[in-house]
Amino acid sequence: xxxxxxxxxxxxxxxxxxxxxxxxxAIGVMTVLALGIVTExxxxxxxxxxxxxxxxxxxxxxxxxxxxxxxxSEVQLGRVGAVPGVASAVGVLLDTERLDAAHPLVxxxxxxxxxLTPFGVRIVAGRPYGATADGEILLGSRLAQDLDVRLGxxxxxxxxxxxxxxxxxxxxxxxxxxxxxxxxxxxxxERQPGGLSLLFVKVTPGSDVAAVEQRVHDSSPxxxxxxxxxxxxxxxRDYQLITAADRAATIVAITIGAIIVxxxxxxxxxxxxxxxxxxxxxxxxxxxxxxxVLGESLTMGVAGAALGVGMAYxxxxxxxxxxxxxxxxxxxxxxxxxxxxxLTAAAVAILGAVYPATRAARLAPIEALRxx
Amino acid sequence: MSSDSAAAIDAVNxxxxxxxxxxxxxxxLTVRVEEGEYVAVTGPSGCGKSTLLHLLAALDRPDAxxxxxxxxxxxxxxxxxxxxREQVGLVFQLHNLLPHLSVLANVEIAMMGxxxxxxxxxxxxxxxxxxxxxxxxxxxxxxxxxxxxxxxVAVARALANRPRLxxxxxxxxxxxxxxxxxxxxxxxxLRDRESTTIVVxxxxxxxxxxxxxxxxxxxxxxAENMAAPExxxx
Numbered sequence: 001x002x003x004x005x006x007x008x009x010x011x012x013x014x015x016x017x018x019x020x021x022x023x024x025x026a027i028g029v030m031t032v033l034a035l036g037i038v039t040e041x042x043x044x045x046x047x048x049x050x051x052x053x054x055x056x057x058x059x060x061x062x063x064x065x066x067x068x069x070x071x072x073s074e075v076q077l078g079r080v081g082a083v084p085g086v087a088s089a090v091g092v093l094l095d096t097e098r099l100d101a102a103h104p105l106v107x108x109x110x111x112x113x114x115x116l117t118p119f120g121v122r123i124v125a126g127r128p129y130g131a132t133a134d135g136e137i138l139l140g141s142r143l144a145q146d147l148d149v150r151l152g153x154x155x156x157x158x159x160x161x162x163x164x165x166x167x168x169x170x171x172x173x174x175x176x177x178x179x180x181x182x183x184x185x186x187x188x189x190e191r192q193p194g195g196l197s198l199l200f201v202k203v204t205p206g207s208d209v210a211a212v213e214q215r216v217h218d219s220s221p222x223x224x225x226x227x228x229x230x231x232x233x234x235x236x237r238d239y240q241l242i243t244a245a246d247r248a249a250t251i252v253a254i255t256i257g258a259i260i261v262x263x264x265x266x267x268x269x270x271x272x273x274x275x276x277x278x279x280x281x282x283x284x285x286x287x288x289x290x291x292x293v294l295g296e297s298l299t300m301g302v303a304g305a306a307l308g309v310g311m312a313y314x315x316x317x318x319x320x321x322x323x324x325x326x327x328x329x330x331x332x333x334x335x336x337x338x339x340x341x342x343l344t345a346a347a348v349a350i351l352g353a354v355y356p357a358t359r360a361a362r363l364a365p366i367e368a369l370r371x372x
Numbered sequence: 373m374s375s376d377s378a379a380a381i382d383a384v385n386x387x388x389x390x391x392x393x394x395x396x397x398x399x400x401l402t403v404r405v406e407e408g409e410y411v412a413v414t415g416p417s418g419c420g421k422s423t424l425l426h427l428l429a430a431l432d433r434p435d436a437x438x439x440x441x442x443x444x445x446x447x448x449x450x451x452x453x454x455x456x457r458e459q460v461g462l463v464f465q466l467h468n469l470l471p472h473l474s475v476l477a478n479v480e481i482a483m484m485g486x487x488x489x490x491x492x493x494x495x496x497x498x499x500x501x502x503x504x505x506x507x508x509x510x511x512x513x514x515x516x517x518x519x520x521x522x523x524x525v526a527v528a529r530a531l532a533n534r535p536r537l538x539x540x541x542x543x544x545x546x547x548x549x550x551x552x553x554x555x556x557x558x559x560x561x562l563r564d565r566e567s568t569t570i571v572v573x574x575x576x577x578x579x580x581x582x583x584x585x586x587x588x589x590x591x592x593x594x595a596e597n598m599a600a601p602e603x604x605x606x
Contacts, residue, residue: 001476001477001480001481001484001489001490001493002493003484006477006481006484009472010472013472018572272470275470276467278468278470279432279481280453280461281429281456281462281468282456282457282481282482282529283453283455283456283457283458283460283482283485283486283533284453284457284484284485285453285454285485286453288484288485319559350541364431365431366426366431369464369468
């Protein structure tokens, strides 16, 4: 009989209690995972636009709640373009629109045709739109395929029917699922003449990107530079709030899970006083008794993690079909998700079992063996 | 048992009190038990029999006096768990088997953490269960056994680590007379075959009569120290 066998056996002989404890852990894991997946998915979706423009960094309005609602101007674009170290700056105006049930959140990018190439856009079919051609658009290759729309066909968006004059590719999934429109007519439709959402900046070869980014910020404190997802998280207040809520919910879920595990393990301890007393009487060290209790808790934790991953998958699928989140929630299940599930379950299992395990190890054998 | 052989137990003026001195369990107890001796400790309830057993098992420490087992000073043991694991086998009145484990696992559990390979643990447990005539029942669980069979399992568990000292607290207290006979035979065989020192706390005159020597305690001291009737008569 091995120690691990004994751990598993002790969990197995109390099937109902072990099962319920695993469910409690699973609920904690599910909460943490579902929130984490939703938060990450929202961040990835919202930040996807930043990765479209092949820029060294993106400039947005500081302290904006949603980065897509960032409000800048062509005047600011000109100032940024003049900052030492900036090779080029492309300004775009962004909005989102629901095309149909299958495409509830299509990103519209207003951009000058002259900026398409610096922005990383490659026309794969047709031609670019005219700078003031109100009725012309470019469709991303993925979106065109999804909509089954070809060159010359019409699509209704941005206030009217538009002719698809070109299909483009950026090499970015998010960018290839968007629509590009001539900037000036789009500004007019959005009632933001001269308005921009984001500026995509390239620095001169050999320049320090961080230093240039800092100079842009210094040139106007209302501007913030974003180089990566981390900086996106700092710049986007909505995301900060979601992240804070995610963290708070994680702490609450782990705490509640740990309390439930502790309660179960304490009940188990009371039932097993004589058993622990006996183990100590036959020479088991305190450390071995602690390892036994923690091992049992961790076993239930692993079962809870597996169950929690399944429950989180179901919950996220349900959430992704809610009208408010449709198109925004694009969950990905990578190794990090499973690692997070295991870590959460381990945290719940260990935090919940430390006190009961310590008490079990500290039981005086004589007293424990006398207990009924 | 010759008086010049090595002492398995050497207790000198041992004191142990409880409830902040209100209860004197052992009051200057002095006793010597030789290696391989089979000793019964008798006396009325509260005379200190179980306390003596607990001190010998290092489940408790004496307040004063010196207590040595196999040369080890039990008042200053650095690792009582190791001492219990390596030197002592314990048999309780209520056998204290784990009901959810098989008979075999109940014996093996005493060998966990001893460094003995799992295969050897298994072989040793099987050998012991054969020795106590329970080889056929090794897969059963304790609730499926009779009282006598359970106590034999407890004896097998106590012997798992080849202890130099076997301590038994009323080992026949819950058994019928036939089972008492089996357990006593087992203890005698053990003494004869392995030269294990055996200390049995008992109220039962039949159990006491099976020992080499009977130590009668009264008020925490040795009142009488005599050869058992059966031993003298043999």
